[in-house]
Amino acid sequence: MEAKPEKASLLARWTSHRAVDAAVVVVTFLIGIAVMTDTYRLGAGWARGGPQSGYFPFRIGAIICIASAAIFARTLVGAHRRNEPFVQWRRLRLVLAILLPTLVYILGIQLLGIYVASALFIAGFMRIAGKYHWVKSALVGIATAAVLFWLFELEFLVPLPKGPLERLLGY
Amino acid sequence: MDQIGLLLHGFSVALTWYNGGMMLVGIMLGVLVGVLPGLGAPNGVAILLPLTFGMPPTSAVIMLSCIYWGALFGGAITSILFNIPGEPSSVATTFDGYPLAQKGRAAEALTSAFTGSFIGALSGILLITFLAPLVARFALEFGPPEFFAVYLLTFCSFIGIGKSRPGKTILSMMLGFGMAAVGMDTMSGQLRLTFGRIELMQGIDFLVVVIGLFGLGEILVTMEEGLQFQGKSARIDPRIIFRTWGRLPRYWMTLARSALIGCWMGITPGGATAASFMGYGLAKKFSREPDKFGTGQMEGVLAPETAAHASGTSALLPMLVLGIPGSATAAVLLGGLMIWGLEPGPLLFVEQKDFVWGLIASMYLGNIAGLIVVLTTVPLFASILRIPFSIIAPMIIVVCAVGAYTVHNNMLDVWFMALFGIVGYFFKKLDYPLAPLVLSLVLGDKAEDAFRQTMLASKGSLAIFWSNWLVGSITAVALVMLLWPLISLLWRGKGDGAAISAPSVSG
Numbered sequence: 215m216e217a218k219p220e221k222a223s224l225l226a227r228w229t230s231h232r233a234v235d236a237a238v239v240v241v242t243f244l245i246g247i248a249v250m251t252d253t254y255r256l257g258a259g260w261a262r263g264g265p266q267s268g269y270f271p272f273r274i275g276a277i278i279c280i281a282s283a284a285i286f287a288r289t290l291v292g293a294h295r296r297n298e299p300f301v302q303w304r305r306l307r308l309v310l311a312i313l314l315p316t317l318v319y320i321l322g323i324q325l326l327g328i329y330v331a332s333a334l335f336i337a338g339f340m341r342i343a344g345k346y347h348w349v350k351s352a353l354v355g356i357a358t359a360a361v362l363f364w365l366f367e368l369e370f371l372v373p374l375p376k377g378p379l380e381r382l383l384g385y
Numbered sequence: 386m387d388q389i390g391l392l393l394h395g396f397s398v399a400l401t402w403y404n405g406g407m408m409l410v411g412i413m414l415g416v417l418v419g420v421l422p423g424l425g426a427p428n429g430v431a432i433l434l435p436l437t438f439g440m441p442p443t444s445a446v447i448m449l450s451c452i453y454w455g456a457l458f459g460g461a462i463t464s465i466l467f468n469i470p471g472e473p474s475s476v477a478t479t480f481d482g483y484p485l486a487q488k489g490r491a492a493e494a495l496t497s498a499f500t501g502s503f504i505g506a507l508s509g510i511l512l513i514t515f516l517a518p519l520v521a522r523f524a525l526e527f528g529p530p531e532f533f534a535v536y537l538l539t540f541c542s543f544i545g546i547g548k549s550r551p552g553k554t555i556l557s558m559m560l561g562f563g564m565a566a567v568g569m570d571t572m573s574g575q576l577r578l579t580f581g582r583i584e585l586m587q588g589i590d591f592l593v594v595v596i597g598l599f600g601l602g603e604i605l606v607t608m609e610e611g612l613q614f615q616g617k618s619a620r621i622d623p624r625i626i627f628r629t630w631g632r633l634p635r636y637w638m639t640l641a642r643s644a645l646i647g648c649w650m651g652i653t654p655g656g657a658t659a660a661s662f663m664g665y666g667l668a669k670k671f672s673r674e675p676d677k678f679g680t681g682q683m684e685g686v687l688a689p690e691t692a693a694h695a696s697g698t699s700a701l702l703p704m705l706v707l708g709i710p711g712s713a714t715a716a717v718l719l720g721g722l723m724i725w726g727l728e729p730g731p732l733l734f735v736e737q738k739d740f741v742w743g744l745i746a747s748m749y750l751g752n753i754a755g756l757i758v759v760l761t762t763v764p765l766f767a768s769i770l771r772i773p774f775s776i777i778a779p780m781i782i783v784v785c786a787v788g789a790y791t792v793h794n795n796m797l798d799v800w801f802m803a804l805f806g807i808v809g810y811f812f813k814k815l816d817y818p819l820a821p822l823v824l825s826l827v828l829g830d831k832a833e834d835a836f837r838q839t840m841l842a843s844k845g846s847l848a849i850f851w852s853n854w855l856v857g858s859i860t861a862v863a864l865v866m867l868l869w870p871l872i873s874l875l876w877r878g879k880g881d882g883a884a885i886s887a888p889s890v891s892g
Contacts, residue, residue, distance in 0.1 A: 235815050242556060249563050252578050264841040267573040270833045271566040274559050281556040305609045312608050316782050320799050336779045344775030370436050372791055
């Protein structure tokens with residue numbers, strides 16, 4: 215029983231605003247390292263004809279690392295450390311409720327084409343998150359896809375990704 | 386005064402049926418993206434940019450800049466009626482706009498916000514009309530060292546003027562430069578930062594980044610905050626418009642002050658958001674009854690809106706003249722110009738007179754049209770906002786996905802858009818400013834070219850940035866801007882540094 219609050223506080227510490235702040239700059243620090251190593255490989259110095267192609271980005275990578283380290287230091291000792299949670303679980307669920315369907319939707323674009331995927335995405339989101347009647351959800355979804363199709367394929371003549379349904383209909 | 390003649394010629398370019406129609410379409414779309422959460426001016430322009438490639442460049446830029454005006458007008462609608470800023474630059478408008486609406490004076494608040502916006506925009510355009518050609522003539526003398534010094538000044542001003550922590554501004558900016566370097570190096574033809582992936586060869590397109598950061602990222606933040614639109618009635622009676630206009634002369638000092646601040650903040654990349662807070666802060670400071678601010682003062686609506694719109698408009702001056710955008714939206718427009726083969730910079734004023742003056746003339750017309758459109762269609766846009774978020778949100782995401790795809794007809798871009806949406810969510814929550822990132826992403830290659838050409842000329846010596854008074858003074862100002870946070874820290878250590886307190890908002 216006693217271990218539980220401690221565990222929760224540990225979790226709280228690792229998900230506090232400043233912990234996430236620090237984690238983000240760890241990632242950007244690694245990005246800086248990656249930029250520096252790749253541009254060093256290309257040559258970050260001075261060739262006979264002038265600066266090599268890694269010259270400028272190598273320095274950018276270095277500044278990324280320095281800035282990341284400085285921000286990281288602030289999260290450790292700064293006066294404005296923010297210990298409150300980065301995001302409350304109940305709010306994070308709302309964010310995930312749109313983010314995860316979005317990722318599935320993008321996968322859907324690849325498999326089904328953008329029109330079918332968009333109709334399913336809008337209808338599904340309305341039905342599940344908005345608790346609309348499925349008929350209304352389906353109508354809004356299909357109507358949006360139809361407007362998209364009319365706008366892009368027929369008006370702007372910009373082809374968007376298509377899937378099996380469009381092939382079946384001869385597009 | 387040859388500007389007048391050129392401007393009149395510009396009106397003849399802008400005033401065709403086709404361009405006029407594009408203007409109206411742009412304004413309507415702009416107000417729409419301005420009022421919808423998750424769709425702001427930068428990504429509204431970014432999404433529509435690929436669709437305008439088939440249009441004549443002048444018409445396309447007129448439409449896209451009108452989206453910008455529309456969005457600036459539209460941001461005020463949600464601020465006043467729903468207490469939710471549609472754009473970061475209209476946060477300060479909520480302070481007095483929403484209390485006015487609660488008192489049943491929404492129509493007055495809206496009228497003064499729109500009129501303030503219009504006056505702000507007009508001062509910005511007048512500045513562009515008369516100052517831009519002069520600056521352009523001056524800038525024709527610039528060589529690579531001067532251009533790099535000006536780029537340096539732009540980026541250092543973000544650090545000096547920006548509201549975010551300097552470290553975060555620098556990091557955000559450098560990540561932009563890093564992304565700009567991805568792909569083929571234009572000078573040597575070598576592949577940089579692609580890590581062996583062929584997909585990265587053509588680089589990371591700034592449009593995809595903008596749509597992700599400002600579109601999906603904004604939706605995620607909005608979801609977390611749990612938006613609910615419960616607004617006031619939005620009808621505007623014509624009599625109230627004229628009554629409000631009748632009272633405006635009383636506030637001429639506030640208007641003039643805000644317009645000045647806005648123009649200054651627009652030319653230096655301080656941004657519309659910072660300008661609106663400064664406008665509000667100063668109006669409060671100079672007011673005879675500062676205690677009443679926040680309870681529904683007309684001035685509290687006029688001041689931030691005038692400043693924001695003045696800044697948003699004059700941000701186009703450095704973009705056109707020097708190729709340096711003063712705001713995120715201006716950066717996107719600049720990217721568009723480069724895609725059309727219109728290289729922004731002083732030569733534009735010599736070689737593309739039709740385009741430049743057509744655009745400037747369209748700014749006058751677009752803002753007049755914008756004022757009329759918003760005054761008459763507020764109820765329509767307010768009713769769009771009453772559509773529940775569970776319908777609007779997936780639709781906005783669909784629009785973002787389509788926008789990201791159409792940039793290069795590439796599915797990978799849509800995944801990048803999602804990735805940058807997540808990045809945008811974290812950056813917004815951690816107070817990273819996004820505008821410097823977009824700016825350095827758009828300008829990265831040009832800044833690098835200028836730097837390398839300078840280094841070639843000087844054989845690697847940085848002393849070239851002090852070689853004559855022109856480049857030397859620009860570099861000096863840039864360094865002051867860079868060190869400004871330190872200077873003001875020392876300054877504040879001595880006295881009581883409670884200047885203008887404003888909540889930090891990334892613009």
